Structures are given as structure tokens and as C-alpha cells.
Amino acid sequence: MSSSLPAPEQRKAPAPSADALLELIDALVRELQPGSRLQAGLDSALDRDLGLDSLARVELLARVERHFAVRLAAETLGTCETPRQLLGAVAQAASAPLPPPAAPGAPLPPPAPAHGEPGAAATLLQVLGWHAGRxxxxxxVTFYDRDERTETLTYGELADAAGHTAGALFALGLHAGDRVALMLPSGLDFFRAFFGILSAGMVPVPIYPPARPSQLEDHLHRQAAILRNCEARALITFERVRPLARMLAGLAPALARVATPAELAAxxxxxxxxxxxxxxxxxxxxxxxxxxxxxxxxxxxxLLANxxxxGTVAALSPRDVCVSWLPLYHDMGLIGTxxxxxYYACPLVLMSPLDFLAHPERWLWAIHHHRGTVAAAPNFAFELCAKRLAGAALDGLDLSCWRLAANGAEPVNPDTLQRFAATFAPYGLPATTVTxxxxxxxxAVGLCVSPPGRGAVIDRVERAALHLGGDAVPTAADGEALRFVCCGPPLPAHEVRIVDGAGHVLPERKVGHLEFRGPSATAGYYRNPAASAALFDDGWLVxxxxxxxxxxxLYVTGRAKEVIIRAGRNLYPYDLEQAIGALSGVRKGCVAVFGVSTDGGEERLIVIAETVVDDAxxxxxxxxxxxAAALAEFDLAPDAVILAPPxxxxxxxxxxxxxxxxxxxxxxxxxxxxxRPPWLQLLRLQLASTRARLRRHLQATPAVVRAAWMWAMxxxxxxxxxxxILLLPRLDQRWTAIHRLARLCQRLCGCPLRVEGLxxxxxxxxxxxxxxASYIDGLVLVAALPQPVRFVAKAELAGNRVLGPLFARMDTCFVNRVDSRQSVEDIRRLGALASTGAPLLFFAEGTFTxxxxxREFRLGAFQSAIEQALAVVPVALAGTRRVLRDGSWRPQPGALAVTVYPPLAPAGEDWHALLALRDATRTSILAHCGEVDAAAPR
Structure with missing residues (x-):
């Protein structure tokens, strides 16, 4: 798609120069902070020393690219924190030839429609299975990787990759119901891992990867708190972050495994x-x-209800194309997009959030090229596009296909809506697109949506009436009006209401607490009963x-916890923050206004504004x-104004x-x-992780000792x-001996055995x-059954020099599982053997994982039973997988059970009788083996 994302203008690039770069930085700082005497040095921190926040660094990178005629990697935004590092990135980019200018190219044709939708699906797994089957x-998904290369993922490939990931998670020793954290950047690996976790019956927990070295310590401590709360047993992350992930393993006691998508795919x-x-x-x-x-x-x-x-409100169909840069750890990108x-089989065109921040025009060119119809983003993204791309060379851009641009996830600014619509109207953007x-x-994600195609509705209300009495009184006067954006009615089957502090429902145009209910509503917060209890009000969610x-x-006026109560008035911080942020010398977007309670019940008004101005x-x-801005906005002076560093x-x-x-x-x-400098943050994290690991090892010592004791026994x-086995002459004597020894072993190992139905x-x-289910199944059956049985085992064991003679002395019968013709002969031979001597015992699943x-049952045992007209006795083992799971050599004590069912006689000799006998046997075992039906339809 390189043709759809035009390259920088072809011109001779000036040699990367430290002086030229520092001049660019100084000019930007003077624009952002008029009167500032700051001067950049090669080792100045762009944020801490020069006051350049994320959006300011985006602007800096754009100027650097234009001046030096280079195209910087998207990661530069997060990895370069000093001018020296940025100069190195420029030199590296300049060493490659500048790509020639490219024409926009013809848009791709719309996707072929898919027919129907998975309306009967009850789970996400069934949704994927429905699409993968049809x-x-x-x-x-089409994902834009580096250098504008694309990777694609089909429904079939996603379903197949999910199966491999699920198998890998089981091999790591995880169980159904475990929580698995996902710390992955945007890309196809995220989707494979997410559905792999679901396929394994586990619960995915998306968390976001570290973005900037200067904030590693705070970031990882916050992620460690999440991992501790959800008790994640595994973390799936990418190779570059793996060393940091190991630190997280020390800070989160339950975290036992860290793996990469490549490891899981094998x-x-x-x-x-x-x-x-x-x-x-x-x-x-x-x-x-x-x-x-x-x-x-x-x-x-x-999730499916939402x-x-x-989809009903937005009229989504397979003819739509969704184009997104939203991070996948956020609900708007994960669920909504x-x-x-x-679900609706809309092709998803995805790019990295860093790609969007560095080059917001890429989002719009992707919409043009793929004929995107639906896209969503927070308000700041529309503002960034309007500011950065106003007057930019976007010849050939066609946005007429874009029918729905959902603006949410943060307060919607009326000015942003108007600027975005005006900026891109010349490129065919319908005036009604932004929703x-x-x-x-x-x-889940969405609650209220403006009717698509209507355009934005902005309500102007009297400032004094809202502040004093909470009344949203309409007014035509712009100067004194507060403006609020309409977010539309609630989604179908969902309800909203506005209540006062006592829970009484308020009439329209009266400001109060917003509550909702509906099929998308959560049941609460995971392992947080106090917060969950505070979430509900008589069946409604707060x-x-x-x-x-x-x-x-719905018109949202602000966060309830952020409303400042002063002189009987409810003051909302957003408008004041914007007004202060527009002042020369204040870092825009870096202003906080909040209240601090006093003994008298009112609140002190506190303003924190970041600045790099140092002149007194x-x-x-x-x-x-x-x-003065506070007096103009609230008619109140702040109690404290704090000018703070970046x-x-x-x-x-x-x-x-x-x-x-x-x-x-x-x-x-x-x-x-x-x-703190990044090296010190890493050192502190490593020390904290090491201390936590030592505590974990000490806490795990009892489990290790128990496992060692069991192996010793x-x-x-x-x-x-x-x-x-080798010395006693008769089979019944050998069986009695090992039966008693198995019983003794089971008791000494702390594994109580309950046997029913003998x-x-x-x-x-x-x-x-x-x-x-486990390597110990045979041992448990020997302990449970007082009379001899002859195990049916794979032929490979007969050739084992140690085990072969022992199995032979116990009259074990062997079958060939590789050669199909020999396997059929073995089944016939076993049928004849079953009619004489001790009963044959088949493990009908064939193997375990x-x-x-x-798992599904093989037919050999039932074929033998029908050929010899023998009854089949179902035997259910429970608890063995938990005592010793495949892939683990650390047994743990646990309760065991063996249940013997009444014999089942074959109802005939044909194929249908064989299947009926198998199904009846499996149903009996499923009822008492303590496990789910792994062979059930998707």
C-alpha cells in the first residue's frame, strides 16, 4: 500500500547536524513556551528538561522529517528521549535513500460480501467458529507493519493459530479458568494469543506494554498491581520486553510463566x-x-450483547471496512473495533498507535485506499488531524466513503468537531460523519450512540443556572453559554437514568448522577468486592x-468525583483546564483542577499548571x-495555584x-x-523483583518438599x-502384591482414594x-481394583528393556497404533482374549495431554465387545490430572476417586450399536471424571 501513503517530498537532504537539530528544538520550545529561556543540549531530556510532552514530540518529529528529508520509524516517538538519541535516529534514517514521491493510487475495491451473521452464537469462540466454517x-485483519508492509489474517488462520496457542498454554501447566495477561503491541500476534487463551478455557487480561524508558518504574508497578489483582498465571509478551516481564514475574506472585507468541505457535x-x-x-x-x-x-x-x-444502531454489515489505529488493550480498540x-465480518485495517501519532495522515490515507466506512477514535485524535494536517499536501485524498466516525472515550470537544469537519470537507468528508x-x-464499551448520519448536536445552556442549581437551561447566547455535546440515546435493550444524591430520578435537563442497566452491564470488578458493591444502586450501575x-x-457534563462543590455551586474542571491551557507559558493539556475537602464541608479550589517558565x-x-481565567470561568479565585515542572x-x-x-x-x-533516570528505575525494579522472587521461592518450598517426598515414597x-512382579508365580499373586503396595504409596503420598461401585x-x-488423564492412572487403578485386570497398552512399550518384561509379567496386551492394518488385527485378537482370563482394560482416549x-473415545474396545458379545464396564478416574499433570514432574497431594459403573451390554452387532455403546460408556464416565467435555461441538 505504499502508493496510498505518499512519501515525503523528494529533495536533497541536509546532512544531519547537531546544531540544526538543536535549533529546531529551541524554536519549538519558544513557540510552546513564549518567554522561556530554556536552551536544548544534546543530552537534555525532551520531556523533563524541555517540557515537550507526547503531542509536542509528535510535532518535533514532523519538523525533523521535513527539515532533514527523512522518514523516521514510528518507535522513535517512544524511544528517543534526548536530542542526541534523536540525532542518531536521523542519521540512521538518512543512511537509506529517500523513497521517490508516490501517487495516491487507485482505491481498493470493496470486499466481497459475506452472507449472514452468527446470530445464534453464544460465545466469541462460536462466532469465530461460525466464520471459519463458512x-x-x-x-x-490487514495490519500495516513497518515500511508500509501489510500482513493479513484470515478467519481460518485465526482459528488454527488459536488451537496451537491453547495447546501451548496447557503444555506450560496452565488450567482452564486461569487468567493470562497479554502485553503485546498492536499486531496479528495479539489476535492469535487472545483467541488461544479463550480456546483453552482461560481468561485473557490485556495490559499495555511500556512506552517510554523514563516512566518504566511507575508503569511496571501499575501493571504488577493488575497482575496481582487478577492472579495471572502467565504473561504473553514480545521478545524486546521479556527482560522487563521477568521483573513483573517477581512482583506478581501467581505469575509462573512468561512466553512469546513465537514460542506458543510451535x-x-x-x-x-x-x-x-x-x-x-x-x-x-x-x-x-x-x-x-x-x-x-x-x-x-x-460482549455479544454490546x-x-x-452493530444494529450503526447498521454494520460485511460491506463495511473498519480502519483503526486504536490500541488493543483499550476497550474501544479491543471490543468496539x-x-x-x-462479528460482522467487516475487514479490519489496523496500524500501530505510534504510526498514527507520528503520521496521522496515514490513518486518512488508509481510509481512502481501503474505502473505509467506519472508524473510531478519542477526541484528541480528531484534534490532532485537524491541527497537523490543515494546509498539508493531501492531493488525491478521498474521504467520501467514510460514513461513521465515532468520537468517544474522553470528553468530546464541540470545537474539535467543527474544526475536523471543516478541515476535511474539501476531501469529500460528509458533514454528518463525525458521531x-x-x-x-x-x-463493555458502548452505552449511548448518536444516530448515524445526523451529525453532531451541541446544546448551549446557561452557565449560572447549571452551576447554581444543576439546571441545563437552553440559551442562544454564545458568550455566556456552556456547550455540551449530545451522545445520543442508549443502545437497544439498555436504559439510562439521572438520579440525585438520594437516588430519586430527576426530570429531563436536570444534572445528576448517570446510571444504566442492560445486557452489557458487568457483574462487578474482579476480586474487588468493596468496589463492586459501590457500583450498584438498586439494580442500576453507577x-x-x-x-x-x-x-x-444523553449529555455528559463531567465526572462526579471531579465536580468541585464551592459556595453551593457545582463546578466542573474541564472548561477551566482548557482556558488555563491556552495561556502563554502553560503546557497545553497539562493542567489539573481539583477540589480538596475542608472541615467545613466545602472544597478548596486547587490549580496545577505545568510550565517551563523560570523567570520569577x-x-x-x-x-x-x-x-483571572478562574474568575472569568467560575467567578471564583483559586485557593492555590501551583506552577509545576513538566x-x-x-x-x-x-x-x-x-x-x-x-x-x-x-x-x-x-x-x-x-x-529517576531509567537505569535507576530498572535497578529499583530489579531489586524489588528479586526480593519478591526470594519470598516466592521460600513460599514454594513446602510444595517442592511434598513433591520430593512423593517421589521418595x-x-x-x-x-x-x-x-x-518378577518372582511371584501367579498373576493373581502379583496383582495382590502390587495392589497393596499401590495402596500404601497412595496413603504415604497424601492422596486419599475413594472407590465406589466395585x-x-x-x-x-x-x-x-x-x-x-495422567501417568499415574494405571497406578491408581491398581490401587482401586482388588482383582487382576489386563491393561491394553501401545506396542512401543513392549520393546522397552525395563518396562517391557514387567508389563509382560502382568499379562499386558499390546496394540499397534501406527500400522492401521496391524491395529485392526490386534483389535480382533484382543476380542478373543477378552472372552477368557482377567478382564481387559482399555484407556479409550488413547492418550492424554x-x-x-x-477427549473423544476410540472404537477398538467397543468393537472387541461387540464381536465377542461382552459387556462393557465404564470406569471413571477423577483427580489424577491435578496430582500429576502432563509436562510436569512435580506431583502434589490431592484427592483421587475411581467410580465403577454397572455393565453395559451391546444392543446389536452393527455400526449403530457400536456407536451407541461408545456414547453410553462415555456419558457415564463424563458424569464422574470431574472434567469438561473436550469433544463437544464448538
């Missing part, structure tokens, strides 16, 4: 475990803008937002300007201001604590068993059929 070759595939609509499909952690992160529990039913409701595309929406993780309704549609006179003038204002991963964390830091006197009794063992010849679940 159009496996249909491209699901494992044998397994069938997906069946799931129900009410099972957890995702734990989505909130960004923590107003407190500690909380894990929202979302079931398959929650996807279907959103990816899962919605998955404000409202949602929250506790409702959003934490203030809002009002007008004509049944200029700082004093700036403080006076901030007070990176004092804390933000979430999605850029929201963490006012609660700032309030706490202010009260504790820890506001603006200087960032087995080693002590095994020679006695071998001697009995009375069902017939005296006449019969065939026993058991499930197979670490994966939970009862």
Missing part, C-alpha cells in the same frame, strides 16, 4: 474447550483516571459521571493570568488526567517528585513391586473402559 479464506493444536455464555471472556482493567485500576468482568454474553446492539469487525458516542468499560437527558438523549516575574504574571500532572495510558492521584500527592506533599516401594464388576468376562477435558 469462509475460512476471508481476510479478517505447540501442537488442540480443540477449543466449550464455553458458556455466562463464562468470563475478558477482564478489562479501567485506566485508573480516578483511582486504582479495577478489573471489569465481562462475559461472552455481555456488539450486536452497536476488533470484536465488532470480527459522538458515550461508553464505559463497565458496559457510572461515576454527571449528566442530563434532553429528549431522551514571568511566573508571577502567569499566576495572575490563571486567577510531568507533574499524572495521566492514564489513554491520556486522561488522574485527578484523584494528583489530589493524594498534593495532600501528602509529594507533588512533582522528580523522575514411590522410589522406596518400586523395587518391592518389581520384585513381586460391586458392579461382573464375575463373567468383560471389558473395562477408563478415561486417561495437559489440557483439561474428556
Amino acid at each position: 469462509h475460512p479464506e476471508r481476510v479478517h 505447540a501442537p493444536a488442540v480443540r477449543p474447550l466449550p464455553a458458556s455464555a455466562g463464562e468470563l471472556a475478558l477482564i478489562q482493567y479501567t485506566s485508573g483516571s480516578t483511582g486504582e485500576p479495577k478489573g471489569v468482568m465481562l462475559t461472552h454474553a455481555n 456488539i450486536r446492539a452497536w 476488533w470484536m465488532g469487525s470480527l 459522538p458516542v458515550y461508553g464505559l468499560a463497565e458496559c 457510572t461515576g459521571d454527571h449528566a442530563y437527558l434532553a429528549d431522551g438523549e 516575574g514571568a511566573r508571577h504574571r502567569l499566576q495572575r493570568q490563571i486567577v 510531568h507533574t500532572v499524572l495521566k492514564t495510558s489513554s491520556g486522561k488526567i488522574r485527578r484523584a492521584a494528583l489530589r493524594e500527592a498534593y495532600l501528602r506533599g509529594r507533588l512533582g517528585t522528580p523522575l 514411590f522410589a522406596a516401594l518400586a523395587p518391592l513391586a518389581v520384585a513381586a 460391586v458392579h464388576l461382573p464375575a463373567a468376562p468383560c471389558i473395562l473402559v477408563a478415561n486417561h 495437559a489440557q483439561e477435558g474428556l
Whole structure:
């Protein structure tokens, strides 16, 4: 697609020069901070020393690319933190020839429509299975990698990769129900890993990877808190972050495994475990803008209800094309964009968030090239496009195909809507494309959506009436009006209401607490009962937002916890923050306004504004300007105005201001604590991780000792068993000896054994059929059954020099599993043997794996039973997989059970009788083996 993303203009590139680069940086700093006397040095920190935040660095990279005629890698935004590092990136980019200018090229034709949708699907696994079964070759995702190369993933490839990942997770010793964290950048590996976790019956937990070295310590401590809360047993991450992931393993006690997608892809595939609509499909952690992160529990039913409701309103179909750069750890990118595309078979065109930030025009060119119809983004993305691309050379760009641009995930700015529409109207963007929406993780993602095709509706209300009485009184006066964007009515089957502090429902145009209910609503926060209890109000979920309704549609006014109560008025911080951010000398987007409670019940108004202005006179003038802005906005002066250095204002991963964390830091006197250098952060993290690992090893010592004891008991009794097998003359004597030794071993190892149904063992010849879950199954059956049975084992064991003679002395029967013709002959031979001597015992699954679940039964045992007219006795083993799982050599004590069922007689001699006998046997075993049905349809 290189033709759809035009290259920089062809011209001779000036040689990378430190002086030229520093001049560019100084010019940008002077623009952002008029009056600042800061001067860049090669080792100045772009953020800490020069005050360049993420968006300012985006602008810097754009100027550097234009000046030096290079195209920098998207990662430069996160990895280069000093001018010296940036100069190195420029030199590396300049060493490659500048690509020639490219024409936009002809847009791709729309995708071929897929027919129908998985309306009967109850789980995400069934959605994928539906698509993979009907159009496996249909491209699901096209991902733009580096150098504008694309990778694609079809529905069939996604289903196949999920099976391999699931098999790898079982091989790592994980169990169904375990939580698995995903710390992956945008890319196809994320989708493969996500569905692999679901296929294994486990719960995915997306977390975001570290972006900047200067904030490693804070980032990893926050992610470690998430891992501890969800008790993640494994973390899937990429190779570059793996050393940091090992530190996380030390800080999160339950985290036992760290793996990369490449390692998981090499494992044998397994069938997906069946799931129900009410099972957890995702734990989505909130960004923590107003407190500690909380894990929202979302079931398959929650997710599908939201996807279907959103798709109905947006009229999604396979003819749509979704184009996105949104991060996949965020609900808007994960659920609204990816899962919605998955369900409706809309091709998803995806790029990295860093690619968008560095070159926002790439998003628009991708929409042009792929004829994108649907895209979503937070407000800042539309603002970035409008500012960065106004007046840019975008000849040939055609956005007429873009019918729905959802603007949500943060407060929607009316000015942004107007600027974006005006900037891109000349490129065919319909005026009605931008659609404000409202949602929250506790409702999966979306709750209210403006009617598509209507365009933005902006409500102007009287400022005084809203502040004094919470009344949204319409006004035509622009100067004194507050403006709020309409987010539309609730999704189908969902309801919203506005209540006062006592829970009474308020009339329209009265501001109060926003609550909702519906099929997308979470049941609460994972392992956080206190926060979950506070989430509900008489069956309605509390959003934490203030809002009002007008004509049944929603207008959000602000976060409830962030409203400042002063002189009987409710003051919202957003407008004041924007007004202060527009002042010369203040870092835009780096202003926080919040209240601090006093003993009298009112709140002190606190303003924190980041600046790099260091002249005393200029700082004093700036403080006076901030007070004047507050008087103009609230008719109140702030109680404290704090001019702080860069990176004092804390933000979430999605850029929201963490006012609660700032309030706490202010009260504790820890506001603006200087960032430690990256090497010191890594050292502190390593020390914390090492201490945690030592504690874990000490805590794991009892389990290691128990495993060693169990092996010691087995080693002590095994020679006695071998001697009995080789020396005792009769089979019944040998069986009695090893039966008693197996019983003794089971008791000494702390594995109580419950045996039921021995009375069902017939005296006449019969065939026993058991499930197979562990290496200890044979030992447990020997301990459980007082009379001899002859095990049916694979022929490879007969040639083993140690085990072969022992199995032969126990009258074991061997079958060839490789040669099909020989296997048939073996089955006939076993049928004849079954009619004489001790019963034959078949492990009908044939083999076992670490994966939970009862597998399909092979037909050999039942063929033998029908040919000799013998009864089949089902035998269910339970607990053996937990005592010793495949792939692990650390046994642990656990309860064991063996249940013997009444004999089942063949109902005939034909094929249908054989299948009926197999199914009846399997049903009996499934009822008491303690495992799910791994052979159930997807």
C-alpha cells in the first residue's frame, strides 16, 4: 500500500547536524513556551528538561522529517528521549535513500460480501467458529507493519493459530479458568494469543506494554498491581520486553510463566474447550483516571450483547471496512473495533498507535485506499488531524466513503468537531460523519450512540443556572453559554437514568448522577468486592459521571468525583483546564483542577499548571493570568495555584488526567517528585523483583518438599513391586502384591482414594473402559481394583528393556497404533482374549495431554465387545490430572476417586450399536471424571 501513503517530498537532504537539530528544538520550545529561556543540549531530556510532552514530540518529529528529508520509524516517538538519541535516529534514517514521491493510487475495491451473521452464537469462540466454517479464506485483519508492509489474517488462520496457542498454554501447566495477561503491541500476534487463551478455557487480561524508558518504574508497578489483582498465571509478551516481564514475574506472585507468541505457535493444536455464555471472556482493567485500576468482568454474553446492539444502531454489515489505529488493550480498540469487525465480518485495517501519532495522515490515507466506512477514535485524535494536517499536501485524498466516525472515550470537544469537519470537507468528508458516542468499560464499551448520519448536536445552556442549581437551561447566547455535546440515546435493550444524591430520578435537563442497566452491564470488578458493591444502586450501575437527558438523549457534563462543590455551586474542571491551557507559558493539556475537602464541608479550589517558565516575574504574571481565567470561568479565585515542572500532572495510558492521584500527592506533599533516570528505575525494579522472587521461592518450598517426598515414597516401594512382579508365580499373586503396595504409596503420598461401585464388576468376562488423564492412572487403578485386570497398552512399550518384561509379567496386551492394518488385527485378537482370563482394560482416549477435558473415545474396545458379545464396564478416574499433570514432574497431594459403573451390554452387532455403546460408556464416565467435555461441538 505504499502508493496510498505518499512519501515525503523528494529533495536533497541536509546532512544531519547537531546544531540544526538543536535549533529546531529551541524554536519549538519558544513557540510552546513564549518567554522561556530554556536552551536544548544534546543530552537534555525532551520531556523533563524541555517540557515537550507526547503531542509536542509528535510535532518535533514532523519538523525533523521535513527539515532533514527523512522518514523516521514510528518507535522513535517512544524511544528517543534526548536530542542526541534523536540525532542518531536521523542519521540512521538518512543512511537509506529517500523513497521517490508516490501517487495516491487507485482505491481498493470493496470486499466481497459475506452472507449472514452468527446470530445464534453464544460465545466469541462460536462466532469465530461460525466464520471459519463458512469462509475460512476471508481476510479478517490487514495490519500495516513497518515500511508500509501489510500482513493479513484470515478467519481460518485465526482459528488454527488459536488451537496451537491453547495447546501451548496447557503444555506450560496452565488450567482452564486461569487468567493470562497479554502485553503485546498492536499486531496479528495479539489476535492469535487472545483467541488461544479463550480456546483453552482461560481468561485473557490485556495490559499495555511500556512506552517510554523514563516512566518504566511507575508503569511496571501499575501493571504488577493488575497482575496481582487478577492472579495471572502467565504473561504473553514480545521478545524486546521479556527482560522487563521477568521483573513483573517477581512482583506478581501467581505469575509462573512468561512466553512469546513465537514460542506458543510451535505447540501442537488442540480443540477449543466449550464455553458458556455466562463464562468470563475478558477482564478489562479501567485506566485508573480516578483511582486504582479495577478489573471489569465481562462475559461472552455481555460482549455479544454490546456488539450486536452497536452493530444494529450503526447498521454494520460485511460491506463495511473498519480502519483503526486504536490500541488493543483499550476497550474501544479491543471490543468496539476488533470484536465488532470480527462479528460482522467487516475487514479490519489496523496500524500501530505510534504510526498514527507520528503520521496521522496515514490513518486518512488508509481510509481512502481501503474505502473505509467506519472508524473510531478519542477526541484528541480528531484534534490532532485537524491541527497537523490543515494546509498539508493531501492531493488525491478521498474521504467520501467514510460514513461513521465515532468520537468517544474522553470528553468530546464541540470545537474539535467543527474544526475536523471543516478541515476535511474539501476531501469529500460528509458533514454528518463525525458521531459522538458515550461508553464505559463497565458496559463493555458502548452505552449511548448518536444516530448515524445526523451529525453532531451541541446544546448551549446557561452557565449560572447549571452551576447554581444543576439546571441545563437552553440559551442562544454564545458568550455566556456552556456547550455540551449530545451522545445520543442508549443502545437497544439498555436504559439510562439521572438520579440525585438520594437516588430519586430527576426530570429531563436536570444534572445528576448517570446510571444504566442492560445486557452489557458487568457483574462487578474482579476480586474487588468493596468496589463492586459501590457500583450498584438498586439494580442500576453507577457510572461515576454527571449528566442530563434532553429528549431522551444523553449529555455528559463531567465526572462526579471531579465536580468541585464551592459556595453551593457545582463546578466542573474541564472548561477551566482548557482556558488555563491556552495561556502563554502553560503546557497545553497539562493542567489539573481539583477540589480538596475542608472541615467545613466545602472544597478548596486547587490549580496545577505545568510550565517551563523560570523567570520569577514571568511566573508571577502567569499566576495572575490563571486567577483571572478562574474568575472569568467560575467567578471564583483559586485557593492555590501551583506552577509545576513538566510531568507533574499524572495521566492514564489513554491520556486522561488522574485527578484523584494528583489530589493524594498534593495532600501528602509529594507533588512533582522528580523522575529517576531509567537505569535507576530498572535497578529499583530489579531489586524489588528479586526480593519478591526470594519470598516466592521460600513460599514454594513446602510444595517442592511434598513433591520430593512423593517421589521418595514411590522410589522406596518400586523395587518391592518389581520384585513381586518378577518372582511371584501367579498373576493373581502379583496383582495382590502390587495392589497393596499401590495402596500404601497412595496413603504415604497424601492422596486419599475413594472407590465406589466395585460391586458392579461382573464375575463373567468383560471389558473395562477408563478415561486417561495422567501417568499415574494405571497406578491408581491398581490401587482401586482388588482383582487382576489386563491393561491394553501401545506396542512401543513392549520393546522397552525395563518396562517391557514387567508389563509382560502382568499379562499386558499390546496394540499397534501406527500400522492401521496391524491395529485392526490386534483389535480382533484382543476380542478373543477378552472372552477368557482377567478382564481387559482399555484407556479409550488413547492418550492424554495437559489440557483439561474428556477427549473423544476410540472404537477398538467397543468393537472387541461387540464381536465377542461382552459387556462393557465404564470406569471413571477423577483427580489424577491435578496430582500429576502432563509436562510436569512435580506431583502434589490431592484427592483421587475411581467410580465403577454397572455393565453395559451391546444392543446389536452393527455400526449403530457400536456407536451407541461408545456414547453410553462415555456419558457415564463424563458424569464422574470431574472434567469438561473436550469433544463437544464448538
